[in-house]
Structures are given as structure tokens and as C-alpha cells.
Amino acid sequence: MSQVHHHGWQVQALSPSSKAGQANSFEAGTLEGTQLTGSGLTLQQPVGALDYTDPFVDGTTSTYHVAHWTSPLMASDFAFHELVSSWSARTPPGTWVELSARVAPPGSSESSQCGDAAEGRTNRGGGQADEGDWFVLGRWADNTSTIHRTTLPGQHGASAYVDCDVLTAKDEAGFGSWQLRVSLHRAADTDATPYVLSVEAVVSRWAVADGERSASQRPSVLPPTDSAAWGTVLDVPTYSQTLHRGEYPQLNAGGEAWCSPTSTAMVLAYWRRGPSPADYAWVDSTYADPWVDHAAACTFDYGYDGCGNWSFNVAYAARFGLIARVTRLRSLEEAERFIAAGVPLIASVSFADGGLTGAGYSTNGHLLVLVGFTNDGDVVVNDPASHLVASNDEVRTSYNREEFERVWLPTSGGTVYVIHPPEHPIVTEGQAR
Structure with a gap:
């Protein structure tokens, strides 16, 4: 661990x-x-x-x-x-x-x-x-x-x-x-x-080199254990990044480049926070979910040339009166504590073809929202990639628990964005603070 x-x-x-x-x-x-x-x-x-x-x-x-x-x-x-x-x-x-x-x-x-x-x-x-x-x-x-x-x-x-x-x-x-x-x-x-x-x-302690660790550094996946979070699914709105493919080329033209701001927008909406209509009035009126475009514009890292900067995404979320931080967890058991407390997590994953059954894509780096667990302990997510289908209806899905840990822990060190109102109970179990 x-x-x-x-x-x-x-x-x-x-x-x-x-x-x-x-x-x-x-x-x-x-x-x-x-x-x-x-x-x-x-x-x-x-x-x-x-x-x-x-x-x-x-x-x-x-x-x-x-x-x-x-x-x-x-x-x-x-x-x-x-x-x-x-x-x-x-x-x-x-x-x-x-x-x-x-x-x-x-x-x-x-x-x-x-x-x-x-x-x-x-x-x-x-x-x-x-x-x-x-x-x-x-x-x-x-x-x-x-x-x-x-x-x-x-x-x-x-x-x-x-x-x-x-x-x-x-x-x-x-x-x-x-x-x-x-x-x-x-x-x-x-x-x-x-x-x-x-x-x-x-x-x-786990350093990431070129997106992969040596086998000796990889965590062992913990066997699932019964949890109060099993069977809990948080009511997080669903937004598809694929709906935005081709929008604003100067911001990397939406689509697969917007997983992080799309995920951040979902969690902001869950907490009923986020930009006002006046804030995103600049977005083309024919585009769906303009608050996603606004999040992309407000998290874009001009040096990195992308919207995937972890720190910039939580800094954007914090603008709306929320506690927002990047942290790292060591297992899905730790993530369960957040779900049980009503706090969705934005997780960083990467995997080759077939690495996450049912995803329908591979990725060198992707963000999605962990919103709950099935009755059997598998993860329920809002995946903005939406199986590469341009529809918000394709965003909510579930993935195998062990597969998810393997594409999350070894690749990003268990990186998550934790976003919640200041008055919400703080989850600290499993982390030294």
C-alpha cells in the first residue's frame, strides 16, 4: 500500500x-x-x-x-x-x-x-x-x-x-x-x-514515471468487503464530453480533451453551485450544456495546452464557495467513505484497450466521476466519455471493481478531486492530514 x-x-x-x-x-x-x-x-x-x-x-x-x-x-x-x-x-x-x-x-x-x-x-x-x-x-x-x-x-x-x-x-x-x-x-x-x-x-510515496509503475510498486487490489456505500448511488447530473466534440478549437476542440472540466461541471451541479447564465453567455447558444464549455475555458492551462490540469480544476471549483482539493486514496475502500458521506469523487484513470470492460475506449489519461457502488461492490460512475456516444444518457455506467482499481491506483496513484461545501462533514479516514 x-x-x-x-x-x-x-x-x-x-x-x-x-x-x-x-x-x-x-x-x-x-x-x-x-x-x-x-x-x-x-x-x-x-x-x-x-x-x-x-x-x-x-x-x-x-x-x-x-x-x-x-x-x-x-x-x-x-x-x-x-x-x-x-x-x-x-x-x-x-x-x-x-x-x-x-x-x-x-x-x-x-x-x-x-x-x-x-x-x-x-x-x-x-x-x-x-x-x-x-x-x-x-x-x-x-x-x-x-x-x-x-x-x-x-x-x-x-x-x-x-x-x-x-x-x-x-x-x-x-x-x-x-x-x-x-x-x-x-x-x-x-x-x-x-x-x-x-x-x-x-x-x-508512489512515484509515477511515464504513466506506469514497476510491478514492485503497484498496489495489490483489496478484496471487496461489505460496506455502507454498497447500493448507494449519488444523484450527480450526467454530462457528456462527446457532445462538445469540435467546439472551440483554441480550447482543444472539446471531445476527449474535456474530460476533466466536464467531470468538474457534474460535481458542481450536484452541489447546486457553478457559473451563472451571465457567466456562460459567451458560449454559442446552439451548444448543449454551456457550463461545460465555461469550465473548459476557466481550467485551460495555456502552458500545458489542455484542460486536464488537476490543480486548475479544483481551483476553478473553489471559486464557487466550495472546499476543493486534489488528494490521493489507497483503495476503493477509502473511496467508499466519501460516497457514504454523500461526496462524489473525480478519479484519474488510464488504460489500454480492454483494460476496463464496457468502457469502449482506451486512454492515456482520463477523468470521471465516482458516484456510487452497486449492491455487489462494483463502481458506479458518471463517465463523460459516454462510451464515445454523444449523449448525456450514456454517461452513467458501472465498471468491475477490481478492474477499476487497476486502472486508477497504479496509473495515477489513486488521484481524486474532493469537492464539497465547507459545512459538509469532512472525510479524513485513511489519510494522514
């Missing part, structure tokens, strides 16, 4: 019933020109400036004032191989945020594990990073009026590299500690500020 640890920091108002107290508050970190308010972490007094040229527009360079919040140094009780971050932020026009992380090998002394947060350099992509440098995991804005949200391809160091939304070890030794930083930016000609409500990360 894998080892997984999740930790985050937030505005305390997000979880008034939390027993974690100070340890989960932004107050536990270091403020550098930022201020903690009831509305979130804000930019109070700039500590630097950045001349930034958005590579996805006309090449104009703009100057932004910058301030930071840095997490405490987090020592792991196991050597981990991957880190995935999540965040919730609001970015008024003229503002954006950058999420960064840095890691250190097991056994490093505290002074050298991650370096000094205030003086650490940032790897701007496309080159070698020195140990102690910050790896950028995302430049995020709610819309594209200020910058185009993006990851930074080409970041690599002696022991780590960034694969889109995942900071990954280069060898089995892995890492022993980690640290997050959020940098708040605002245009030099404005007093506006972004608002950051939460920052978090999940670290896990």
Missing part, C-alpha cells in the same frame, strides 16, 4: 468546526508583505516587483508588485516521490497568484532542507534548478483579462522535475521535506489585491 500525507493552510472561517486550530491557519506561516484578513490572505505591502511578459498574448511586458506567504517547513515521516498542490483564490482584474513548492532529500538538516524562504530563488522554467529553488506549480487567475493561467514547462533540478501539475522525484530516494509558497501579484498601477483562501498539498 502507498503512503500518503495531506496538509493545508487556510482562512479559519473556511472551517469553523475544525479542531486543527492554529496549525491549519495561515497564521502558522511567514507573511512577507501579505496580510491575513477575514476575506483571505491579501497583498498589503509589496516586497518586490516582477516584469512579466505573458507568452500567450502580444508580448507586452507588464510590471507587477509582489508579496508572499510561505508555509512552515513540513518534514515527512516517509520518503515521498510526488507532490501535488491545491489552492483557492479570487483574482480581481489586475491581479494573479503563483504557487510554488520546494523539496529536499531525506535526512537533510533543517537549515539545508529547503533553504531560507525569504531568499529562495524561483525557477522560471526551461532550465536547471539548484537545490533549494522554488518550482512553480501554477500561475493562476480567474480569467484571462490580466494573464493567461499557465504551468511552466521545462523545470528540472538535480533530484526533481515538474510534470505539469506534479512535482516529481527523479529517483527512488525521493524527498524528506517540503514547503509551499504563494506569491500574490498586482499590476503596478492598481491597489487591487488577490484573495487567497487556502493553500495545500498532498505528498505520496
Whole structure:
């Protein structure tokens, strides 16, 4: 079985019933020109400036004032191989945020594990990073009026590299500690500020290399055991990504490229949250389910050139007042606890032809919504691929339990998006937090 640890920091108002107290508050970190308010972490007094040229527009360079919040140094009780971050932020026009992380090998002394947060350099992509440098995991804005949200391809160091939304070890030794930083930016000609409500990360021991692990690293599929979730199917609306094939070529033309935003849209609808008609009024009126197109536009990673960025999808969901994070589970038994609590999960899978009986397709990477279990313990999903049929009626289906675990756990490390209202009971069983 894998080892997984999740930790985050937030505005305390997000979880008034939390027993974690100070340890989960932004107050536990270091403020550098930022201020903690009831509305979130804000930019109070700039500590630097950045001349930034958005590579996805006309090449104009703009100057932004910058301030930071840095997490405490987090020592792991196991050597981990991957880190995935999540965040919730609001970015008024003229503002954006950058999420960064840095890691250190097991056994490093505290002074050298991650370096000094205030003086650490940032790897701007496309080159070698020195140990102690910050790896950028995302430049995020709610819309594209200020910058185009993006990851930074080409970041690599002696022991780590960034694969889109995942900071990954280069060898089995892995890492022993980690640290997050959020940098708040605002245009030099404005007093506006972004608002950051939460920052978090999940670290896990199973590293993924080229979408596959060695046989020795693969989890054994647990035999099904009776569960309160068996026979439970959550009433999650069904949307087909295949209905959107050919729409908006600049966003990868829908279809198979939109599995993640389509899944996110389904879960938002389940919680009765999501964009207003005014928000998606820009979508062609002849297109079905325009909120799916809107989700694709708001999660599109211009550096990755796709909508499948895990962190960007949960950041989009968090805009609607929801707790949204990327995490990893170790079995369907852990997933059952979420279903029993009324929380659907968006799961990342991949498989060759025949790997998932009844799917009707193969995939190098796909997102779907786990909505329940049959009476016999098989999984019930809203699969946006809809058997490659352009119909919302083809979305709800069931898959064999053991086959599903094999296309989910070894390929993505059990990656799921967990999305729910702040007042909903929090499922923590099976995870260190």
C-alpha cells in the first residue's frame, strides 16, 4: 500500500468546526508583505516587483508588485516521490497568484532542507534548478483579462522535475521535506489585491514515471468487503464530453480533451453551485450544456495546452464557495467513505484497450466521476466519455471493481478531486492530514 500525507493552510472561517486550530491557519506561516484578513490572505505591502511578459498574448511586458506567504517547513515521516498542490483564490482584474513548492532529500538538516524562504530563488522554467529553488506549480487567475493561467514547462533540478501539475522525484530516494509558497501579484498601477483562501498539498510515496509503475510498486487490489456505500448511488447530473466534440478549437476542440472540466461541471451541479447564465453567455447558444464549455475555458492551462490540469480544476471549483482539493486514496475502500458521506469523487484513470470492460475506449489519461457502488461492490460512475456516444444518457455506467482499481491506483496513484461545501462533514479516514 502507498503512503500518503495531506496538509493545508487556510482562512479559519473556511472551517469553523475544525479542531486543527492554529496549525491549519495561515497564521502558522511567514507573511512577507501579505496580510491575513477575514476575506483571505491579501497583498498589503509589496516586497518586490516582477516584469512579466505573458507568452500567450502580444508580448507586452507588464510590471507587477509582489508579496508572499510561505508555509512552515513540513518534514515527512516517509520518503515521498510526488507532490501535488491545491489552492483557492479570487483574482480581481489586475491581479494573479503563483504557487510554488520546494523539496529536499531525506535526512537533510533543517537549515539545508529547503533553504531560507525569504531568499529562495524561483525557477522560471526551461532550465536547471539548484537545490533549494522554488518550482512553480501554477500561475493562476480567474480569467484571462490580466494573464493567461499557465504551468511552466521545462523545470528540472538535480533530484526533481515538474510534470505539469506534479512535482516529481527523479529517483527512488525521493524527498524528506517540503514547503509551499504563494506569491500574490498586482499590476503596478492598481491597489487591487488577490484573495487567497487556502493553500495545500498532498505528498505520496508512489512515484509515477511515464504513466506506469514497476510491478514492485503497484498496489495489490483489496478484496471487496461489505460496506455502507454498497447500493448507494449519488444523484450527480450526467454530462457528456462527446457532445462538445469540435467546439472551440483554441480550447482543444472539446471531445476527449474535456474530460476533466466536464467531470468538474457534474460535481458542481450536484452541489447546486457553478457559473451563472451571465457567466456562460459567451458560449454559442446552439451548444448543449454551456457550463461545460465555461469550465473548459476557466481550467485551460495555456502552458500545458489542455484542460486536464488537476490543480486548475479544483481551483476553478473553489471559486464557487466550495472546499476543493486534489488528494490521493489507497483503495476503493477509502473511496467508499466519501460516497457514504454523500461526496462524489473525480478519479484519474488510464488504460489500454480492454483494460476496463464496457468502457469502449482506451486512454492515456482520463477523468470521471465516482458516484456510487452497486449492491455487489462494483463502481458506479458518471463517465463523460459516454462510451464515445454523444449523449448525456450514456454517461452513467458501472465498471468491475477490481478492474477499476487497476486502472486508477497504479496509473495515477489513486488521484481524486474532493469537492464539497465547507459545512459538509469532512472525510479524513485513511489519510494522514
